[in-house]
Amino acid sequence: MKKIELDIVALSHSVTQSHNYAVVLGEQHGSRRLPIVIGGFEAQAIAVAMERMTPNRPLTHDLFKNTLETFTIDLKEVIINNLLDGIFYARLVCERNGELFEIDSRTSDALAMAVRFNCPIFTYEFILDAAGVVLEEPEAKASTRGSAGTTSSRRKRQSPAKGATLSSYSVEELNRLLDDVLGKEDYEQAAKIRDEINRRKEQG
Template identity: 35%
Template sequence: MKEVELKILDMSSVLKPSDSFALVLEEVGGEERKLALIIGAVEAQGIKMAEMHYRPPRPFTHDLLLNVMAVGRLQCLKGVIYQVKNGIYSTYLYIRRADGEVDVVDARTSDAIVLSLRAGFPLYVYEDILEKEHLRNISSDGSSYTMSINSVDIDMLKRAMDEAVQCEDYERASQLRDEIRKRENEENNKN
């Protein structure tokens, strides 16, 4: 599967008074397609600290992990976003051991981004995911855009449905209701 390199473009708060943030990643070169990930305040803080190259007085979890990897002579080669499901992005880290073998480790995408910023390895996404999930209808100033419904979790869908009902946009509300029911049925069928 083709991998497309990504870089951080922007991060902003999205839901008030919620503590959610939209992290926008952009394709390096090419068409400059963008992905938006919804992350929490703690994850946003970790990414912002890594972007600023802030070193806390004592190691935070990401620093601890990188220190342990250095002692064990492990090197992260790259991170690859391999899946998006119900608003959750999943990433593999490719780790080279001291003997040269490469292992693949599953990681939260926000953790992979912080580690990438701290350790300097590239972050990629599979081409088909980028094509399916990239932001559309971006305004000229970048302040508004359309996200794929797959990029949003059920709680956010429920809030959007409530907002659509309040605005009397019943067609949109029914579409969101159907998506919520579909996901809840899928979840119930797993159990």
């Protein structure tokens, strides 16, 4: 079967399941999107890797990555290979000493590993046909412009206050605050704190 490459295009709260998140995968050479509901822990694992954050202690997916690398096993790609009763299935395609082998995985875990190894994510046509949604270009662009304008105006009102608040913390306090907001899965605020920490490092 022909494989279709996907990119992670969004990670947000699920509108249908309040305690879960939705990771949205986009067709690399097309307009279809594949939304997958995942748990909060897996969402945190994906977000931390995407934002290039380094927790004080390794998360479960970091530990698995370190283990694979210790035994010179490389994750070549992730394949979302099946969809049964609304549940997505995935496999990790690994390579060691020129030999390829596959490991069964939950899709959320597979995505968290793909981000860490910076490896491609694939699926098949029948899965996109069954669970994919088509992005309607004109409406999407109009919506994006409207949202961007609203978000921009909000940021103009909010940024100075938030910037002033973060600037009053020491680096040690910022690191503690970062751990706290990561525990609450507030990834947007975590990214801002990370940027403030990086800014301090550049100045120092």
